Amino acid sequence: MPFDTLLGAWIATGLTLFILSFLYEDNPLFKVAEHLYVGVSVGYTIVKAYDTVIIHLIYEPIVKQGDWSLLIPLSIGMLMLTRYVPKAAWLSRYAFAFIVGVGSGLAIPRTISSYILKQVEDTVRPLASMVPGDGLTFSFNLLNPASNLNTIIILLGVTSVLFYFFFSVEHTGAGKAVARTGILFLMISFGAAFGYTVMARMSLLIGRLTDLIEFSDPSYGRATLWLAAVTVAALVIWARQRREQPPEG
């Protein structure tokens, strides 16, 4: 086992256990790991932004390939940084105006096409199918999302939920029934979302524990077991010290 891998395994295991110690209580070990996390992730982002943007997107094309048109976005980017100079901060508005203008302009037709037109198109599909030879048929198969029965259910769901969120009209009488149907659909959807969220969170934990189990192997010097003992001991000592300290004020 090369030394850097071994050292890396011990550091990774230690940091994982420090963060897991939060489950007992917020403690100094967790705070150290938490602040280290913020520092390292921001540092990584800065290095990547410098390497990709400054070197590869600005310096090399302008200086080495002579693409002077890139001075325009460079100056817009620099304008953005004037936000930090109180007297000149109004210059940054041009940069934000440009970004937001381009962003909104690009997004409008694409959003309309992808999310509104295409989605509505798929909702208003035929409620019965024409099969050559058999004529008009109606498929009941619930397990096939494209069946006619499901098409009706989807149409019902989309319209009732859209109606539920339309607050400009009072939900009384027939409207109340439609709104109640919408709420029912919404609750089922939220339940499914909750189930999936649980699945996702548990998967993340499974992933971390798989790594911890891998690092408890003798080839890594049983890192997990030793560091777990150290973490527990540190927590016990810290908890005792806190209890012995007289209360403030």
Place this chain on the structure above:
Amino acid sequence: MTFAERMLKIDRRIIFAVIGLCTLLPLLYPVGLPIKVSPEVRGVYDYIESLPPGSVFLLSMDFDPASKPELYPQSIAILRHAFRKNLRVIVMTLWVTGTGLADQVISQIAQETGKVNGRDYVFLGWSPGAGSVIINMGQDLYTTFPVDYYGKPTKELPVLEGVQNLRDVNYAVSLAAGNPGVEAWYVFGKDKYKFELGGGCTGVIAPGLYPLLRSGQINGLIGGLRGAAEYESLIGQKGRAVAGMDAQSATHFAIIVLVILCNIFYVSLRRKQKG
């Protein structure tokens, strides 16, 4: 305090311990229950399976280390499949902190399958700009990425021969943990440049992508660790995802039991208060 009240106010660290055990024990002592494959995952698998050798396949790993346990196994399985089909693979990412993971996975799987950088695959790396990057790639790939991640000019790479922009990509899959992700690839990419698009995602955003799946805007969806396990079973190479399924079963049932118990205690408490 009645039993129900005491149980409802139980120290949360006991619940933490229950979850911890339900995750740890099945990982140490796996059972290996069969995994049924869903039509959503089959959509991605069947399409890649149908691509002729030499087709251009784009994999965008739009996630960061927070979602590694769910999406990294998906990327491993898809890349193994793509290389087995001898597709020309383009890997990239729209998330800055995902670059290291993307670099790791493509290097590892390429080495495992004997594929050569530049000839069989290219790693373009990361670029800021999200939707703008996708549009720019749709206009001209070489403007967006004049060099690959390791500094080699992309115009000279044999793997990108005949590929001018996204219209020349036969299939793109975005493994997404949020925004920018599958939606961005559709809205800024497929909508105008008309390549076939599939998606992989975390369990958190999966339910929100079903409208796109139903309308055919994406032709398949691999959801979470379960989706990765299904894909691993389909390609016949079981890995971390399948190994995690037993723990997934145990924790889900733990949550179901906890929720049912909490409701039983709550109902019995309400009855006592009323009566």
Place this chain on the structure above:
Amino acid sequence: MIFFRRQAPLLVTLVTGLVFAAQYYVPHPASEQLLTSVTKWMQIIGGFALVLGVTSLFHLHAVRIRRREPGWGYSLILYAGLLGTIAVGLWANGKETMDGAPTAFGWIYTYMLVPLQGTMFAILAFFIASAAYRSFRARSREAAVLLAAAIIVMMGRVPLGEYLLPASGDVSQWILNVLNASVRRAILIGVSLGAVALSFKIIFGVERSYLGGGKE
């Protein structure tokens, strides 16, 4: 002067917004070239925006260290991690691997960033369990429906659930592909209509909060 501080930026938004909304419908090569160039510019500007986001963090913790506020030691650790990563990263030219072998920067990524970020999000599993136990109560009919759907989906998406009750797998597939898809579709259409309306408001200067920066 007020014009340059207030009106001119709004004019920039109006012009760029309308030009790029119209660009989608104009297939002329000049229009396509404009799209290519400006989206390239957006890559570069996006990089600056990223830097803008992180520099505020520098400031916050630098102040904490300078004023020796409680917990300033942790801010010192943050700075050490930040500057150390930047130094190592620049030394490795921003690359995690060099000819297949990992660099020191790659080491920091694999053995510090990945476990730290991974575990920060993994502990949420514990909190979702404890929160579910404390508060997921069927107080009303709608809540009971939510609960039932959640339990069916949780069972149907794991091998054990499909083994014990094969119907749970089919029912959860139906819930996701039909019921959930219809609701999410309605939400998607509604949110997109709102987003398009907001984009128009921004382009025409009705919504100005994005400008910020400076007086007036």
